Structures are given as structure tokens and as C-alpha cells.
Amino acid sequence: MSFPAVRPRRLRRTETLRRMVSETRVARDDLALPLFVVEGRGIHEAVASMPGVFRFSVDALASEAKLVADLGIPAVLLFGIPAVKDARGSGADDPGGVVQRAVAAVKQAAPELCVITDVCLCEYTDHGHCGIVENGEVVNDASLERIAAAALSHARAGADVVAPSDMMDGRVGAIRRTLDTSGFEQVPILAYAAKYASAYYGPFRDAAESAPAFGDRRAYQMDPSNRREALREMRLDLAEGADLLMVKPALLCLDVLADARREFDVPIAAYQVSGEYAMIHAAAERGWIDGPRAMDEALLSIKRAGADLILTYAAKDVAARMRG
Ligand code: PBG
Ligand code: ZN
Numbered sequence: 001m002s003f004p005a006v007r008p009r010r011l012r013r014t015e016t017l018r019r020m021v022s023e024t025r026v027a028r029d030d031l032a033l034p035l036f037v038v039e040g041r042g043i044h045e046a047v048a049s050m051p052g053v054f055r056f057s058v059d060a061l062a063s064e065a066k067l068v069a070d071l072g073i074p075a076v077l078l079f080g081i082p083a084v085k086d087a088r089g090s091g092a093d094d095p096g097g098v099v100q101r102a103v104a105a106v107k108q109a110a111p112e113l114c115v116i117t118d119v120c121l122c123e124y125t126d127h128g129h130c131g132i133v134e135n136g137e138v139v140n141d142a143s144l145e146r147i148a149a150a151a152l153s154h155a156r157a158g159a160d161v162v163a164p165s166d167m168m169d170g171r172v173g174a175i176r177r178t179l180d181t182s183g184f185e186q187v188p189i190l191a192y193a194a195k196y197a198s199a200y201y202g203p204f205r206d207a208a209e210s211a212p213a214f215g216d217r218r219a220y221q222m223d224p225s226n227r228r229e230a231l232r233e234m235r236l237d238l239a240e241g242a243d244l245l246m247v248k249p250a251l252l253c254l255d256v257l258a259d260a261r262r263e264f265d266v267p268i269a270a271y272q273v274s275g276e277y278a279m280i281h282a283a284a285e286r287g288w289i290d291g292p293r294a295m296d297e298a299l300l301s302i303k304r305a306g307a308d309l310i311l312t313y314a315a316k317d318v319a320a321r322m323r324g
Pocket of ligand 2: 129
């Protein structure tokens with residue numbers, strides 16, 4: 001049967017009908033909000049390239065955490081920006097470091113909020129790379145020890161989930177072993193499993209002061225031309241003990257998200273990265289698109305492609321707009 005007997009428009013005629021047959025919905029429970037934490041006191045400073053995004057000092061984080069929890073958002077993803085950086089990223093596993101204190105502050109202010117920590121060295125290294133540099137190259141195995149130490153210090157500080165974003169080979173296994181031998185076998189790993197070397201991380205690097213001082217990240221992050229390789233990365237991270245898999249940048253990777261959903265049974269997360277967020281805001285500021293609608297549509301598409309969880313800087317705006 002086809003036209004004129006079949007008319008798909010019949011089910012699009014009214015708002016109620018559309019609601020009834022809607023296949024995908026983004027819920028508050030699907031969202032997690034990334035937060036940047038800096039040293040200092042009373043700091044709540046805007047990130048120029050990301051309207052609506054701020055950098056908080058640890059003392060200013062409590063009220064933000066309560067706001068997030070009151071909006072019904074279940075999780076935050078913390079990024080620490082230390083005052084001092086060095087070659088080995090010493091701040092990354094400092095028990096008194098900025099992110100470690102931030103974890104404690106958020107847990108105290110909003111105990112039910114799930115605190116995920118980004119585990120990487122780039123915010124803490126003076127060269128801005130995600131691992132240890134030797135002879136101008138990011139060396140893999142020497143980086144693992146530092147990354148695992150950072151993850152352990154986050155768990156000790158009270159992190160509910162650790163999320164390695166460095167893309168070194170074997171980091172998930174190294175973190176899992178370190179956590180398990182230190183009494184943190186219950187702390188899940190959210191692996192940035194398919195993370196592409198993307199131009200869309202630009203605004204983030206301003207916010208986190210983590211741009212590489214030389215070269216770029218293409219020797220460890222994935223080539224955007226590769227789709228099959230994403231499955232390989234995800235399979236490896238699962239074998240090493242990842243509990244959740246992340247794909248990023250989200251809207252640029254809808255094919256990879258769909259692959260991941262079809263191939264694996266674990267929850268799939270997608271990161272709508274800084275550049276995706278900034279583009280929507282920039283166009284909306286110029287009056288070129290309807291910002292809230294463009295944002296909702298982007299998140300809906302990410303969910304439709306297969307994401308269970310969406311990390312987005314728009315989490316508060318989106319949650320505040322939701323009905324009921
Ligand atoms: C750190 C990290 C980055 C992002 C998340 N963790 C930046 C990078 O890899 O250069 C990007 C997030 C964003 O752009 O919003 N490794
Ligand atoms: Zn990094």
C-alpha cells in the first residue's frame with residue numbers, strides 16, 4: 001500500500017498526536033554538566049568563547065552544585081585547572097589539588113549528585129599534552145602510571161566515576177588495576193573511548209588552558225576519517241574494564257554512536273564538546289538560528305543516534321526548559 005492510502009502526515013497533524021508517536025526524548029536523567037574549577041576564592045568568571053559557561057573556584061562550586069542538583073541533572077564532570085603546571089603534571093594526583101578539593105566540595109553540597117572527574121594530564125602539564133613528553137613525543141607507557149595515579153587520587157577524594165580522556169593505549173586497564181588494588185573496585189570507568197582529534201575542542205582549551213605548547217594531539221587522538229577504528233578502540237576499552245563508553249565530538253560522530261549502540265551492551269555516552277556548543281550560541285547571538293531549538297535538536301539527534309548519556313554545557317538550560 002502507498003499513497004493515497006498511506007499518508008504519514010496523518011500522525012503529524014496535531015501536537016498531541018506528535019507527542020504520542022515521538023520515538024526519542026531527552027530526559028534530565030540523560031544529562032551531565034561539565035564544570036571548570038580554578039584555584040582562588042570567590043571566582044565565578046565567564047568563559048568568553050562559551051556563553052553561559054563559567055570557571056568556578058572551589059568555594060564557589062557549592063552553590064552551583066546545588067543548582068545543578070535542583071534542576072534534576074544527575075551528574076557533573078569536573079575539570080581542574082591548577083595554578084602551577086610542570087612537565088609531569090604533578091598537580092594531577094595531588095591529594096590537595098584543585099579537582100580533588102572540588103570533588104569533596106560538590107559531594108558535601110549535593111551528596112546525591114554523581115561526580116565524574118576528567119582524568120588527563122593536559123591541564124596540569126606545562127607543555128599541555130595529555131601524557132609525558134620525551135624527545136618531543138608523547139610517550140605511552142610512562143604516561144599510564146601518571147594517569148592511573150591521577151584517577152586513584154580522584155577516587156580517594158570521593159569521585160563517583162573516573163573518565164580518562166587522554167587516549168593512551170592501555171590506560172583503562174592501568175586505571176582499573178590501580179583502583180582495584182587500592183580498595184576502589186566499585187568506582188566505574190567512563191572511557192573516552194572514541195575521541196577524535198577535533199577542531200571542535202578549541203573553546204575548551206581556552207577554558208582549561210590546555211592547548212598544547214607544540215604540535216597537536218593527532219599522534220594519540222583518533223583520525224576523524226576512521227569509523228571502524230572507533231569500534232576497535234571501544235572493544236579494547238571494554239576488554240580493559242571500561243563500564244561506560246564515550247564518543248566525541250557528539251554531533252560529528254552520529255555514525256560512530258549508532259555503531260556503538262548496535263555493537264555493545266554497555267551504556268554509551270556522547271560529549272557535545274565546546275565547539276559544538278559555541279557554534280550554536282554564536283549563530284544564535286547573530287540572530288541566524290533559534291538557539292534553544294537548535295540546541296534541543298542537536299541533543300535529540302545525539303540521543304536518536306544511540307547515546308544514553310549526553311555530556312553538554314547546555315545541561316542547565318535544557319533541564320530548565322523541560323516541562324514537568
Ligand atoms: C582533555 C579534554 C579535552 C576535552 C575533554 N577532555 C580537550 C582535548 O582533548 O584537547 C574536550 C572537551 C570540549 O571541547 O568540550 N584531554
Ligand atoms: Zn588531555
